[in-house]
Amino acid sequence: MPKAVGIDLGTTNSVIAVMEGGKPEVIVNAEGGRTTPSVVAYKGEERLVGQIAKRQAALNPKATLYEVKRFIGRRWDEVKEEAARSPFTVKEGPSGSVRIEVNGQDLAPEQVSAEVLRKLVADASAKVGTGIKDVVITVPAYFDNSQREATRQAGEIAGLNVLRVINEPTAAALAYGLERKGNETVLVFDLGGGTFDVTILELGEGVFEVRSTAGDTHLGGADFDHRIVDWLAGEFQKEHNFDLRKDPQALQRLIESAERAKIELSSATETTLSLPFITFDPETRTPLHLERTLSRAKFEELIGDLLKRVREPVQQALRDAKLSPNDINEVILVGGSTRVPSVKRIVKDIVGKEPNESVNPDEAVALGAAVQAGIITGDANLGDIVLVDVTPLTLGVEVKGGMVAPLITRNTTVPAKKTEVFTTAENNQPGVEINVVQGERPMTVDNKSLGRFKLEGIPPMPAGRPQIEVTFDIDANGILHVTAKEKSSGKESSIRIENTTTLDKSEVERMVREAEQNAAADKARREKIEKRNNLDSLRVQALQQIEESQAEQSLKDRVKAVTDEVEGAIAGDDDAQIADVQKRLEEALRELMQAGSGQDQGQGAQAQGKTQPDDVIDADFKPAD
Ligand code: ADP
Ligand code: MG
Numbered sequence: 001m002p003k004a005v006g007i008d009l010g011t012t013n014s015v016i017a018v019m020e021g022g023k024p025e026v027i028v029n030a031e032g033g034r035t036t037p038s039v040v041a042y043k044g045e046e047r048l049v050g051q052i053a054k055r056q057a058a059l060n061p062k063a064t065l066y067e068v069k070r071f072i073g074r075r076w077d078e079v080k081e082e083a084a085r086s087p088f089t090v091k092e093g094p095s096g097s098v099r100i101e102v103n104g105q106d107l108a109p110e111q112v113s114a115e116v117l118r119k120l121v122a123d124a125s126a127k128v129g130t131g132i133k134d135v136v137i138t139v140p141a142y143f144d145n146s147q148r149e150a151t152r153q154a155g156e157i158a159g160l161n162v163l164r165v166i167n168e169p170t171a172a173a174l175a176y177g178l179e180r181k182g183n184e185t186v187l188v189f190d191l192g193g194g195t196f197d198v199t200i201l202e203l204g205e206g207v208f209e210v211r212s213t214a215g216d217t218h219l220g221g222a223d224f225d226h227r228i229v230d231w232l233a234g235e236f237q238k239e240h241n242f243d244l245r246k247d248p249q250a251l252q253r254l255i256e257s258a259e260r261a262k263i264e265l266s267s268a269t270e271t272t273l274s275l276p277f278i279t280f281d282p283e284t285r286t287p288l289h290l291e292r293t294l295s296r297a298k299f300e301e302l303i304g305d306l307l308k309r310v311r312e313p314v315q316q317a318l319r320d321a322k323l324s325p326n327d328i329n330e331v332i333l334v335g336g337s338t339r340v341p342s343v344k345r346i347v348k349d350i351v352g353k354e355p356n357e358s359v360n361p362d363e364a365v366a367l368g369a370a371v372q373a374g375i376i377t378g379d380a381n382l383g384d385i386v387l388v389d390v391t392p393l394t395l396g397v398e399v400k401g402g403m404v405a406p407l408i409t410r411n412t413t414v415p416a417k418k419t420e421v422f423t424t425a426e427n428n429q430p431g432v433e434i435n436v437v438q439g440e441r442p443m444t445v446d447n448k449s450l451g452r453f454k455l456e457g458i459p460p461m462p463a464g465r466p467q468i469e470v471t472f473d474i475d476a477n478g479i480l481h482v483t484a485k486e487k488s489s490g491k492e493s494s495i496r497i498e499n500t501t502t503l504d505k506s507e508v509e510r511m512v513r514e515a516e517q518n519a520a521a522d523k524a525r526r527e528k529i530e531k532r533n534n535l536d537s538l539r540v541q542a543l544q545q546i547e548e549s550q551a552e553q554s555l556k557d558r559v560k561a562v563t564d565e566v567e568g569a570i571a572g573d574d575d576a577q578i579a580d581v582q583k584r585l586e587e588a589l590r591e592l593m594q595a596g597s598g599q600d601q602g603q604g605a606q607a608q609g610k611t612q613p614d615d616v617i618d619a620d621f622k623p624a625d
Pocket of ligand 2: 008010011168192193335365
């Protein structure tokens with residue numbers, strides 16, 4: 001039976017895992033890696049995903065897309081600043097959405113993420129030997145409605161059936177808590193490449209209950225890298241009066257070497273950044289090099305204010321859970337950036353406890369997602385595990401004076417449903433517009449509007465008389481559905497909240513088709529290459545046979561003549577020609593092998609030398625099957 005898998009679709013790295021005999025296990029990718037960089041590169045017709053895409057980033061900075069998760073489900077005005085420092089082109093799309101321009105084509109972030117999902121699942125399917133369709137995908141707990149919805153759509157575009165979208169820290173806690181007995185309150189501290197999440201959970205007797213969650217969707221290891229980049233570029237500018245950040249290729253090299261330095265500083269106290277030939281002197285045209293030593297202390301100074309920013313979300317999560325640091329039994333570190341020593345130090349400082357490092361910070365989220373996939377598909381090994389998750393932000397409707405009336409407050413357990421009754425402000429008001437708002441502030445303008453819809457056809461009544469029932473319904477994915485109903489007339493109107501930045505149905509369908517076509521084109525391209533490789537290896541084999549064979553020279557010359565056609569055929573685009581040369585070469589080779597072994601024609605040794613005539617026994621003799 002095809003298995004359901006769990007996917008940690010990370011800003012920086014993604015991981016896929018599956019349940020094996022009651023235990024979640026990471027599935028390695030085609031390159032043998034346990035994590036896959038969430039990087040997609042467009043090279044001519046080709047799409048590269050993962051490590052191979054990351055490796056060529058410096059040479060192809062405009063078409064190598066990374067950290068796209070920062071843009072998924074967001075509005076252009078929310079990400080302008082981040083877009084500006086990206087080496088590839090991020091711009092405003094239709095209705096204030098975000099698009100990424102690559103080779104003159106506009107891509108939605110969902111489409112790019114879909115490429116990552118597609119690779120993870122294709123590689124995993126090959127490894128487990130069966131097609132995978134059902135997935136659980138994780139998102140940061142702090143992701144809002146449109147970010148969740150967009151993530152789900154990315155799965156859809158990749159041709160997957162998204163069973164559930166769950167919170168990353170909840171998943172990490174699942175992985176951690178699967179083998180724990182007894183009751184515990186744990187705090188999951190997840191600092192990845194682009195986002196920071198903190199979640200407090202109650203674990204006990206198979207129940208995982210989220211108490212509170214908070215975070216910062218604009219804080220992660222990449223910000224540390226940028227601090228190093230800014231420092232390096234600033235020093236360089238002082239010396240040479242040239243801003244390296246303006247040159248996309250130099251910027252990409254700076255970023256890569258900054259990340260390497262940062263990682264080294266997790267174990268070493270000093271490191272050297274060396275970037276030879278980083279640019280040319282604008283006047284003398286001589287090459288310029290960059291070399292700097294960075295100490296851990298200096299690095300800590302560079303990121304000092306970023307580190308301070310983790311404090312508030314942790315304290316907010318504690319406040320929301322009505323707990324003090326003493327109530328936390330374990331602190332679980334998740335995400336690559338928790339390997340930075342000063343991050344560990346600040347966690348210890350805030351919670352007053354040595355963090356627990358029993359889970360692998362890179363894998364815990366995907367493992368937990370696999371457990372969740374197992375729970376949903378009824379994996380018998382899992383017994384009765386119940387996952388109780390919460391919504392991260394308060395949801396409400398706009399009322400008179402631009403105020404917000406909250407319906408579902410943050411940290412309410414999901415799924416959740418809540419109805420409240422509203423009324424009109426004017427006599428004979430024929431309709432109302434419901435503005436669905438998300439956020440913690442009392443005024444609409446300070447929060448995010450998730451979408452609006454109208455309820456019309458209210459019968460004429462004095463102000464304050466109509467009873468308009470508004471129902472908020474959050475499903476287990478944390479995605480909101482809203483209904484409004486006027487009680488006397490029974491008039492009803494509803495929306496599934498898809499704000500302007502979310503793709504509409506027809507767009508998703510188009511993207512699914514395109515992704516399928518792309519996958520088909522990729523397959524065709526691979527097959528084309530395979531045909532050429534096969535022909536070429538046959539040529540090599542033929543040349544070897546010519547050398548070794550006892551057959552007469554004229555026959556050898558004939559075979560050689562066919563091998564001479566191979567190069568031209570491979571260089572060309574004509575598959576029929578490839579097939580023709582392949583066939584003739586196979587025949588010629590068969591003839592040569594038979595002649596060489598003293599056999600009559602037609603006795604069926606196959607070309608490619610896989611089988612030998614029966615009576616020839618040599619070192620690699622194998623009986624024909
Ligand atoms: P995400 O959840 O965003 O995909 P990960 O949890 O994979 O991210 O973390 C990626 C981040 O962790 C990157 O910024 C990477 O540079 C950083 N990182 C990985 N290993 C280390 C290390 N040993 N020291 C410091 N930072 C690290
Ligand atoms: Mg992560």
